[in-house]
Amino acid sequence: MVDRSGTPLVQMRDISVAFGGVKAVDHVSVDLYPGEVVGLLGHNGAGKSTLIKVLSGAYQGTGEILIDGKPVEITNPRDARANNIETIYQTLALADNLDATSNLFLGRELVTPMGLVDDAAMEAECRKIMGQLNPNFQKFHEPVSALSGGQRQSVAIARAVYFNARILIMDEPTAALGPHETQMVAELIQQLKAQGIGIFLIDHDVHSVMELCDRASVMKNGQLVGTVNIPDVTDDDLLSMIILGKMPGASAA
Amino acid sequence: MAHPTSQGLPAQASRNWLQKLELDMRLLGMIGAFVLLCIGFDLFTDGRFLTPRNIFNLTIQTVSVAIMACGMVFVIVTRHIDLSVGALLATCSAIMAMTQTQILPYMLDFGLNHPATWIITILVGLLAGTIIGAFQGLLIGYLTIPAFIVTLGGFLVWRNVAWYLTGGQTIGPLDENFRRLGGINGTLGETWSWVLGVVLTIAALWVLWTSRQARARHGFVVKPLWAQGVLSAIFAAAILGFVAILNAYEIPSRRLERMFEARGEVMPEGLTMGYGVPFSVLILIAVAIVLTVVARRTRFGRYIFATGGNPDAAELSGINTRKLTVKVFALMGFLCTLSAVVASARLANHSNDIGTLDELRVIAAAVIGGTALSGGLGTIYGAVLGALIMQALQSGMAMVGVDAPFQNIVVGAVLVLAVLIDILYRKKVGA
Numbered sequence: 001m002v003d004r005s006g007t008p009l010v011q012m013r014d015i016s017v018a019f020g021g022v023k024a025v026d027h028v029s030v031d032l033y034p035g036e037v038v039g040l041l042g043h044n045g046a047g048k049s050t051l052i053k054v055l056s057g058a059y060q061g062t063g064e065i066l067i068d069g070k071p072v073e074i075t076n077p078r079d080a081r082a083n084n085i086e087t088i089y090q091t092l093a094l095a096d097n098l099d100a101t102s103n104l105f106l107g108r109e110l111v112t113p114m115g116l117v118d119d120a121a122m123e124a125e126c127r128k129i130m131g132q133l134n135p136n137f138q139k140f141h142e143p144v145s146a147l148s149g150g151q152r153q154s155v156a157i158a159r160a161v162y163f164n165a166r167i168l169i170m171d172e173p174t175a176a177l178g179p180h181e182t183q184m185v186a187e188l189i190q191q192l193k194a195q196g197i198g199i200f201l202i203d204h205d206v207h208s209v210m211e212l213c214d215r216a217s218v219m220k221n222g223q224l225v226g227t228v229n230i231p232d233v234t235d236d237d238l239l240s241m242i243i244l245g246k247m248p249g250a251s252a253a
Numbered sequence: 254m255a256h257p258t259s260q261g262l263p264a265q266a267s268r269n270w271l272q273k274l275e276l277d278m279r280l281l282g283m284i285g286a287f288v289l290l291c292i293g294f295d296l297f298t299d300g301r302f303l304t305p306r307n308i309f310n311l312t313i314q315t316v317s318v319a320i321m322a323c324g325m326v327f328v329i330v331t332r333h334i335d336l337s338v339g340a341l342l343a344t345c346s347a348i349m350a351m352t353q354t355q356i357l358p359y360m361l362d363f364g365l366n367h368p369a370t371w372i373i374t375i376l377v378g379l380l381a382g383t384i385i386g387a388f389q390g391l392l393i394g395y396l397t398i399p400a401f402i403v404t405l406g407g408f409l410v411w412r413n414v415a416w417y418l419t420g421g422q423t424i425g426p427l428d429e430n431f432r433r434l435g436g437i438n439g440t441l442g443e444t445w446s447w448v449l450g451v452v453l454t455i456a457a458l459w460v461l462w463t464s465r466q467a468r469a470r471h472g473f474v475v476k477p478l479w480a481q482g483v484l485s486a487i488f489a490a491a492i493l494g495f496v497a498i499l500n501a502y503e504i505p506s507r508r509l510e511r512m513f514e515a516r517g518e519v520m521p522e523g524l525t526m527g528y529g530v531p532f533s534v535l536i537l538i539a540v541a542i543v544l545t546v547v548a549r550r551t552r553f554g555r556y557i558f559a560t561g562g563n564p565d566a567a568e569l570s571g572i573n574t575r576k577l578t579v580k581v582f583a584l585m586g587f588l589c590t591l592s593a594v595v596a597s598a599r600l601a602n603h604s605n606d607i608g609t610l611d612e613l614r615v616i617a618a619a620v621i622g623g624t625a626l627s628g629g630l631g632t633i634y635g636a637v638l639g640a641l642i643m644q645a646l647q648s649g650m651a652m653v654g655v656d657a658p659f660q661n662i663v664v665g666a667v668l669v670l671a672v673l674i675d676i677l678y679r680k681k682v683g684a
Contacts, residue, residue, distance in 0.1 A: 058569060078571040093569045097562035097629035098555075106559055107570035109552050116550040120467040 002036040002214050007069040009034050009198040010055070010167055015063035017050050024050040025061060026222040032167065032198040037189060039213035039230075040202045041242055047222040048202050049090065052169050055200070056080045056087040067167075081107075086165035090172045090202075092156040096145035100137075100155045101126040103144055104162060129158045133188070149176035157185070161192065168192060168199045174208065186212060206238045220245040279623055279678065283638050290642065294649035302649060305502035309528060311644055312499070313436030316533045317342075317596040318611060319640035322618035323544045324588035326636045327581050329619055330561040332628035333393060333400035335582070337407030338589050339611030341385060343415035345586075346593035349378040350424035350603030353431055371431040378590040385411070386586020387579050394578030408612065416605055425602030435598030439532040443500045446529030450496035453538075457488045499534075500527035533595045537637070540591065545633045557581060561628035617664075618643055621671045 008031040017025040025047045032038050040048040054061040057080035065072055067083050074080050080087070087093075094103050101123045109117045110125070123140060130137045134154040144152055153176055160168055170189075174182040189199060189212055203209050209216055210230060218225040218241040226247045228237070237248035294302040301307065321338050328335045353374040357363045363370055385407075392403045426432075433439025441449060461484060468475050475481075504512075504526050513520040548554040560567040560574050568574050592611075597603045622639030624631030646667060650660045 056569075076571070077569050078573075081571050087569070089569065091565070093563070093566040095559040095562035095566050095629070098559055102555060102559070106555070106567070107572050109555060111552070116546070117552060117555060119550075120464075120471050120473070123473065124471040 002033055004033050004036075006033070008032060008066075009036075009068065010200075011064075011066040011069075012051070012055060013064040013066070015051060015054055015061045015065075017047075017054060017059055017061040023222050025054070027063075028219065028222075028224045029063075030200075030217045030224070030227065032200060034166075034196045034198055035193050036215065037193060037199045037201055037213045038227075039209040039216040040200060040219065041204075041206070041209060041216055041238060042219035043242065046219040046242075048219050049171055051219070052087075052171065052200055052202060055167075056085060056169055078107075081163075084164065084166040085169065086160040086163060086167070087169040088156050088160045088171060088173050090175065092152055094144050094152060094156060097143050099143060100130065100140055100147070100158075103155055104129070104159050106159075108163065125162070126158070129162050130154065133158050133161075134184075150178060150181045153177055153181070157188070161188075166197060168197055169202075170199060171202045172204065173201070174203075174205075182208075206235050206242070209238065210235055218242055277632075279675075280632075280635065280638075282678070283622070283635065283642070287638065287642050287645065290645055290649065294645070294653065297653045298649075302652060305498050307648075307652075308498050309437075309502040309531075311641070311648060312534055313531050313599065314648065315637075315640050315644040316436070316531075316537045317592045317599070318614045318618055318644070319537050319637045320540050320588050320592045320595065321585075321611065321615040322622065322636035322640045323540055323633050324585040325615050325619040326622070326624050326631040326633055327544075327548075327557050328400075328585055329616075329624045329626060330628055330631045331557055331578065331581055332561055332564065333578070333581070334616070334626075335389075335400065335404045335585055336612050337389065337404040337411055338585065338592075338615050339608040339613075340408045340411035340415070341382065341586060341589040342593045342596065342608035342611060343605075344385065344411040344418070345378050345382045345590040346597045346603045346607050347415040347418040347424070348381050349374045349431075349590075349593065350427065350597060351418060352377050353428040354424055366429045368430065370428045371434075374428065374431060375590075375594055378593060379587055382586040382588075382590030382593070383583050384586070386589070387583035389586070390579035390582030393582065394575035415607075419603065419605065421605050423602050423604045427597060427601055427603070431594070432598045432601055434532050434536070434594050435601070436531045436533050436595075437528065438598075440499075440528040441530045441532070441535070443527045443529050446496050446500050446527075449530055449535070450493050454489045454492045457492065458485050461485055461488070496530060499531075500529050502528045504528055533599070536591060536595065540588065541633050541637050548633060553577075553580065558629060561630070563629075614640075614643060617668045621668060623675060625675075 010032040011029075012031070013029050015025055015028050016023065028047070028051055030038065030040075030051070040052065042048050050059060053059040054063075055065065055074065057074045057077040060075060065074055072079075072083055074083065074085075077087075095106060098106070101119070104126050105122050110122050112118045126140065130140075134151065137151060137154060139147055139151065144155060147155070153173065157173065160170075174185050177185065186208075189201070192199060201209070201213060213230050215227055215229055216233075216238060217227040218238065220242070225241050225245050228241070228248065233248055240246055241248065291303055321342070325335060325338070353370050357367065357370050357373060358365050389403050389407055392398050393400045440446075461481065465475050465481060476484075506520075506525070509524065509526060510520050546554075548557070556567065556572045556574075556577055559570070560572065560577055564574060593608070596607055600607070618640035619631065619636045620626065620639070621642060622632065622635030622637070624636065643664065646664055647660060650663060655663070
């Protein structure tokens with residue numbers, strides 16, 4: 001069981017994001033403890049991705065973000081990385097014209113003492129991490145545009161886990177994957193959990209959230225419906241939260 | 254690496270043979286086209302095209318456009334465009350012309366042809382070009398005005414700033430030392446050209462060898478030793494052959510006599526001297542090497558290509574794409590000044606129409622050289638080769654006696670055709 005007695009790894013308090021007049025995220029608060037997987041659920045357009053992009057530095061919102069109980073300023077993706085927050089975007093955010101190695105180290109290249117990028121050293125590291133994540137992966141010298149959906153996904157995952165993330169954001173990580181690869185991602189999540197990494201998992205699939213997550217926060221129309229402990233709820237409870245925006249037991253009470 | 258099943262097929266085997274050299278097939282195609290073009294013109298001109306003299310001239314005529322084309326590769330790779338390079342060249346040229354003929358000699362009392370004049374002039378020019386380029390980059394990167402618009406405006410602005418600065422007059426003659434950077438008036442001479450050729454050859458072989466070593470150290474597959482040997486031999490032959498050709502262009506004996514007279518000496522009987530590598534070509538070689546290293550081996554270069562491939566991904570990877578845009582355009586401005594130095598020194602004057610239509614030649618050179626306007630793809634050596642092909646076409650047709658309108662019609666058609674071939678090639682290899 002996840003120990004929730006200490007300070008949360010991440011606290012997002014009272015976050016709001018507006019695009020023009022539309023409130024995409026409306027006073028939402030969520031938190032995350034070390035070694036915990038928190039699922040973010042909701043319809044398309046419910047505001048899950050927007051909320052999480054505030055944490056990864058892609059969007060600016062109002063409200064407060066605390067890491068280890070200390071308030072931090074995250075105004076761009078560089079700030080997020082400095083706080084050991086890594087993100088696997090739904091779009092994967094890969095530069096299609098570069099190879100897997102260049103994408104893995106993009107923005108954090110290894111350099112030689114002369115300040116030039118050290119391609120051989122980076123490729124060696126890339127082969128190591130890809131060997132763990134996706135042993136069949138061989139296309140190290142081709143642009144990632146030539147890779148399959150699953151291979152691209154594993155490059156994006158490798159990029160997030162290689163740099164000692166403490167907080168990992170996964171935006172529909174299994175959307176492009178087959179059953180076998182999905183199973184691998186599930187195993188990876190268990191591994192990372194065991195290392196004490198906190199994970200926000202955005203997913204459409206209630207079933208996989210029930211399987212992978214410790215808690216789930218459900219959003220509807222930019223607002224937080226509520227956060228529940230997974231062991232305390234059923235698939236149907238989650239579904240009614242997503243569709244009707246009602247907390248389980250609310251109708252019974 | 255080949256599948257065991259495919260080894261028996263001869264077609265496959267010959268492809269593997271080429272693949273083992275790990276050469277860029279696209280580059281080979283371009284070099285092939287260039288060689289065919291040269292041989293064709295040579296046949297039509299009864300052997301006048303491929304003479305040391307004409308190759309020398311072709312080389313120095315290419316330099317100005319080629320230098321800017323190198324910078325244009327970075328601009329286009331980041332999904333921008335720069336329509337102002339010809340006008341910017343004119344402004345930089347005008348600033349430098351005024352500096353070396355008016356400000357330094359008379360206002361600051363340096364006198365004519367002072368030994369420091371050319372250096373100060375170039376520094377002033379480089380500063381101006383870089384600042385103007387950075388300013389345009391700022392408008393594009395931070396104020397998010399499309400590059401097309403900013404540089405279209407710049408095209409009008411800088412062309413006429415140049416006009417205003419000189420009052421529309423031809424400014425000259427330029428400083429004597431400055432003029433040595435134009436081409437024929439300043440060359441390395443035979444001995445130093447050979448020294449340069451040998452140094453470049455050793456450097457090229459060293460780079461090939463160390464990159465092989467680095468890959469071997471990490472236990473990656475490296476190309477077979479014979480392939481390494483062939484590649485090294487090709488490089489050495491290309492570099493030394495180029496030097497040999499430029500050295501073979503002999504300084505006319507009357508001119509040589511005058512050079513000795515100027516120094517108060519008498520020319521020894523029967524002496525011949527080759528021109529060797531012009532300083533302007535030396536500048537182009539330096540620019541091409543430095544920018545190739547920048548493109549391939551620096552973070553800055555990596556970010557340029559990443560931004561061109563997927564701007565959002567680059568931004569999310571923590572790359573400051575706005576600052577990158579400013580840097581790329583500042584570099585473009587810097588290179589425009591270098592081109593301005595070469596172009597005005599070659600003409601010995603600053604004329605009001607200097608660099609007219611250069612923006613189109615530069616973009617065409619980069620595009621013929623394989624730079625994709627959709628961004629993310631392009632090479633420096635491709636752009637240099639593209640500039641060379643354009644110049645060869647132009648002067649080859651002039652030598653054959655093709656009418657001026659037809660020359661431009663052909664160049665335009667070739668540009669479109671080159672891009673079409675490139676698109677078909679990329680579709681075929683799926684890149």
